Amino acid sequence: MALPGWMLYLIHTLFPANTRRPTELGADVLIIATGAILFYILIIKGRWRHVWTEWITTVDHKKIAVLYLIGALAMLFRAGVDALMLRTQLALPHQGLLSALEYDQLFTTHGTIMIFFMAMPFIFALFNAVIPLQIGSRDVAFPRLNAMSFWLFAFGALLLNMSFVVGGSPSAGWTAYPPLSENVFLPGVGQNYYLMSLLIAGIGTTMTGINFVVTILRMRAPGMTLMKLPLFAWSALMTSALIIFAFPPLTVALSMTLIDRLFQSSFFTLGHGGMPMMYVNLFWLFGHPEVYIVVLPAFGIFSEVVATFSSKRLFGYEVMVASLVSIMFLAYGTWVHHFFTMGAGPAVNAFFGLSTMLIAIPTGVKIFNWIFTMWGGRIRMTVAMLYQMAFIPTFVIGGATGIILATVPVDYQFHNTYFLVAHFHNVLIGGTLFGLLSGMYYWWPKMFGMKLDEHQGKWAFWLFFLGFWVTFFPQYLLGLEGMQRRMNTYPFGLGWHMLNVISTIGAFGMGAAFLVLVYNVVWSLRHGERDVTGDAWDGRTLEWAIPSPAPEYNFARIPVVNDRDPWWAMKESGATLANSLSASDIHAIELPKSTPVPFLLGASFFLFGFGMVFSWWYVAILGLLCVIGTLIYSGFNYEEHAMLSADAIRGTEASLGRLQA
Amino acid sequence: MSLPLAEEETGLAPGLPLELADDRESIKITGFWMFLVTDVLIFASLFASYAVYRSRVALAPGPAQVFHYGPVLLETLLLLTSSFTVGLAIWAMRTGRTRMLFFWLAATLVLGAGFVTSEIHDFTSMVGQGLTWHQSAFLSAFYVLVGTHGAHVTFGIVWAVTLLFQVARRGITPVTARKLYTFSLYWHFLDIVWVFIFTFVYLGGKIG
Numbered sequence: 001m002a003l004p005g006w007m008l009y010l011i012h013t014l015f016p017a018n019t020r021r022p023t024e025l026g027a028d029v030l031i032i033a034t035g036a037i038l039f040y041i042l043i044i045k046g047r048w049r050h051v052w053t054e055w056i057t058t059v060d061h062k063k064i065a066v067l068y069l070i071g072a073l074a075m076l077f078r079a080g081v082d083a084l085m086l087r088t089q090l091a092l093p094h095q096g097l098l099s100a101l102e103y104d105q106l107f108t109t110h111g112t113i114m115i116f117f118m119a120m121p122f123i124f125a126l127f128n129a130v131i132p133l134q135i136g137s138r139d140v141a142f143p144r145l146n147a148m149s150f151w152l153f154a155f156g157a158l159l160l161n162m163s164f165v166v167g168g169s170p171s172a173g174w175t176a177y178p179p180l181s182e183n184v185f186l187p188g189v190g191q192n193y194y195l196m197s198l199l200i201a202g203i204g205t206t207m208t209g210i211n212f213v214v215t216i217l218r219m220r221a222p223g224m225t226l227m228k229l230p231l232f233a234w235s236a237l238m239t240s241a242l243i244i245f246a247f248p249p250l251t252v253a254l255s256m257t258l259i260d261r262l263f264q265s266s267f268f269t270l271g272h273g274g275m276p277m278m279y280v281n282l283f284w285l286f287g288h289p290e291v292y293i294v295v296l297p298a299f300g301i302f303s304e305v306v307a308t309f310s311s312k313r314l315f316g317y318e319v320m321v322a323s324l325v326s327i328m329f330l331a332y333g334t335w336v337h338h339f340f341t342m343g344a345g346p347a348v349n350a351f352f353g354l355s356t357m358l359i360a361i362p363t364g365v366k367i368f369n370w371i372f373t374m375w376g377g378r379i380r381m382t383v384a385m386l387y388q389m390a391f392i393p394t395f396v397i398g399g400a401t402g403i404i405l406a407t408v409p410v411d412y413q414f415h416n417t418y419f420l421v422a423h424f425h426n427v428l429i430g431g432t433l434f435g436l437l438s439g440m441y442y443w444w445p446k447m448f449g450m451k452l453d454e455h456q457g458k459w460a461f462w463l464f465f466l467g468f469w470v471t472f473f474p475q476y477l478l479g480l481e482g483m484q485r486r487m488n489t490y491p492f493g494l495g496w497h498m499l500n501v502i503s504t505i506g507a508f509g510m511g512a513a514f515l516v517l518v519y520n521v522v523w524s525l526r527h528g529e530r531d532v533t534g535d536a537w538d539g540r541t542l543e544w545a546i547p548s549p550a551p552e553y554n555f556a557r558i559p560v561v562n563d564r565d566p567w568w569a570m571k572e573s574g575a576t577l578a579n580s581l582s583a584s585d586i587h588a589i590e591l592p593k594s595t596p597v598p599f600l601l602g603a604s605f606f607l608f609g610f611g612m613v614f615s616w617w618y619v620a621i622l623g624l625l626c627v628i629g630t631l632i633y634s635g636f637n638y639e640e641h642a643m644l645s646a647d648a649i650r651g652t653e654a655s656l657g658r659l660q661a
Numbered sequence: 662m663s664l665p666l667a668e669e670e671t672g673l674a675p676g677l678p679l680e681l682a683d684d685r686e687s688i689k690i691t692g693f694w695m696f697l698v699t700d701v702l703i704f705a706s707l708f709a710s711y712a713v714y715r716s717r718v719a720l721a722p723g724p725a726q727v728f729h730y731g732p733v734l735l736e737t738l739l740l741l742t743s744s745f746t747v748g749l750a751i752w753a754m755r756t757g758r759t760r761m762l763f764f765w766l767a768a769t770l771v772l773g774a775g776f777v778t779s780e781i782h783d784f785t786s787m788v789g790q791g792l793t794w795h796q797s798a799f800l801s802a803f804y805v806l807v808g809t810h811g812a813h814v815t816f817g818i819v820w821a822v823t824l825l826f827q828v829a830r831r832g833i834t835p836v837t838a839r840k841l842y843t844f845s846l847y848w849h850f851l852d853i854v855w856v857f858i859f860t861f862v863y864l865g866g867k868i869g
Binding site: 265273275585 | 663664665666667669688689691692695696698699700702703705706710713714717718719721794795796797798799800801802804805819823826827831836840
């Protein structure tokens with residue numbers, strides 16, 4: 001049977017020969033199964049209208065937080081499966097489970113997704129869930145922009161995840177260095193997917209940065225001076241500032257690569273005067289601050305968790321703030337340490353080696369302050385606190401190996417070995433992911449109104465913590481023995497065999513921890529202990545002053561803040577937001593209205609990105625016109641707010657037992 | 662037992678221009694300044710790249726041979742004048758004269774359109790001589806830096822046209838005043854970027 005020409009063209013473009021393999025077919029089956037489940041829930045069960053009005057068009061920061069969290073956990077699953085496949089391939093020498101190309105694709109998507117589509121949205125989930133509540137605000141500064149950020153992330157993630165089955169996956173590593181990422185070496189659409197999805201998600205991230213800087217600077221409750229700002233909010237402010245300053249160079253570096261690939265310019269090519277090292281500089285000008293973008297929120301979370309579960313005021317608040325600010329500034333002065341081997345000369349390398357070591361000072365100060373906060377406190381060993389306690393030694397070791405790598409002559413030996421791989425997983429998992437999981441357990445009652453089961457949570461924690469060390473400690477040794485990163489297999493007789501087996505066992509331990517975590521979440525959603533007080537952990541900051549989950553308007557009345565731990569101070573004085581409001585105190589509140597604009601904007605960008613990936617210019621132009629049209633429609637729409645009547649608020653507050661007669 | 666609660670008054674703060682008096686609108690102006698920070702960094706990255714690539718001309722001609730100073734001077738005059746007229750438009754807005762606002766905003770758009778037309782003409786004639794960005798890293802950096810600025814101006818023109826319609830329908834309110842004010846910030850910003858392009862790209866190209 002002969003197919004018409006256009007169908008053959010589509011099949012060969014969308015499903016080229018190198019994507020017709022068992023792994024891709026497996027992914028196809030998974031995608032179809034997921035689609036069928038979604039279809040069943042939305043159409044057959046008739047939940048479509050509910051999902052559209054309550055979730056897709058929402059501009060409520062608390063719902064956007066839930067959406068981010070779902071996205072982040074789904075991406076943690078996808079990139080985690082990538083990691084398990086990589087570790088299975090490396091478990092034994094001369095393995096042939098994955099071809100070299102598949103191996104390249106998997107480590108590329110593993111890194112890209114973990115950083116941009118797992119860590120970042122997880123952080124934004126917690127920012128959205130907590131920051132407005134902590135600073136005593138009814139929403140973020142720009143609710144509609146906030147929803148746009150989410151949908152740009154979601155469609156960016158969709159675009160990248162599609163690549164595996166439609167057209168081919170990127171395979172130049174998460175850093176995508178040219179000239180490898182150029183057309184000459186990697187023709188096909190894989191790198192285009194990488195570039196377009198990061199550009200689209202990057203626009204959203206930049207807008208989130210702007211949103212939270214303005215929210216924290218302009219929307220704090222009266223009396224909350226910057227030196228009374230909770231530390232998590234401080235870390236969010238510093239992170240957002242880092243985002244504002246770090247993402248533009250990434251945008252430029254990616255755009256230049258894209259123009260090179262699609263329109264034959266000569267930025268990073270080998271001929272025509274192009275210079276690949278310029279990309280590397282621009283990328284790490286973003287990439288190093290990015291490391292602090294993902295770790296500062298974890299520092300903020302630990303500062304909240306350690307104070308709450310030690311039942312003590314945080315030790316050395318001013319110094320904690322000062323060290324956050326200095327880390328933010330120092331983060332810009334270290335990017336060259338990612339490529340000492342470029343050979344910029346001893347003076348340049350010495351400068352960047354020293355600036356890297358300098359960051360250890362404010363970080364060390366923070367470590368001591370967390371320990372001193374616990375000192376003499378009444379410590380409760382909850383899951384959130386366990387992650388905090390595990391973080392301290394883990395992060396110290398990860399930081400110490402970072403100092404080793406910052407020593408330039410030593411780095412020449414360790415560059416791109418498993419020592420480096422172990423180091424950055426040590427700080428990214430031991431710092432960022434421990435922090436995010438700690439924050440998830442800590443703020444879960446505020447987001448969903450029930451606690452995650454502690455017993456199951458402890459199982460997940462120990463599996464994860466032990467699995468982590470079993471996976472990555474052998475990798476330090478492998479690095480010392482000369483095993484290079486990104487190699488898809490290795491021969492017998494190099495002495496790497498045993499360590500690789502141990503590392504793979506550890507990786508599956510972490511995989512098991514993820515399954516326990518998912519079980520924990522699903523079980524707790526149905527049977528978890530309800531939080532009826534709104535103050536699940538005997539907390540200290542304002543988010544615990546309101547019911548769990550927070551009502552649509554957050555605060556029926558916004559309190560005046562006089563203390564660094566305002567909710568603790570209220571509880572000490574006896575007059576709290578839970579027992580002092582009467583019906584006459586409550587007035588109507590203006591709230592932002594739901595709108596389909598953010599979703600449509602994301603979909604338009606997706607269309608644009610898809611057209612660009614395949615160089616289908618008509619599709620791309622149509623997508624771009626849709627983007628402009630959506631923006632214009634949004635500009636002419638002046639009905640951004642709606643009033644929530646005082647009676648409705650009184651009703652909600654009374655039903656929660658918070659209204660005094 | 663009393664809990665201090667915040668008074669939530671909405672209304673216009675006295676003694677401030679319309680766009681800054683309304684708290685909900687002035688916060689958007691703060692946000693726009695933050696956006697401008699990111700845009701400054703986009704251009705900073707492009708300028709830094711241009712500085713690196715300026716001498717990397719490969720086999721193609723260098724800056725001194727490819728720049729036409731006549732059109733560039735015209736573009737500079739048009740854009741600097743438009744920065745003045747957008748200032749007059751904001752002045753008309755603050756004194757509540759809608760017709761004058763329309764006039765000066767329209768003048769800004771005409772000058773901006775003249776700038777874009779001249780730049781497009783300049784670029785197409787360069788490409789017509791075979792000076793494409795494929796030829797050298799210098800030309801890539803030049804086209805992308807100056808072209809990004811030109812794309813910003815084009816976007817600004819589309820934005821301002823939609824603003825004209827909004828003002829025609831709603832008059833000068835805190836919302837439209839804020840939108841016009843942020844547009845003027847954007848336009849002045851593009852003007853400053855052009856001053857840098859004129860200095861470092863075009864005049865710097867003459868020095869060699």
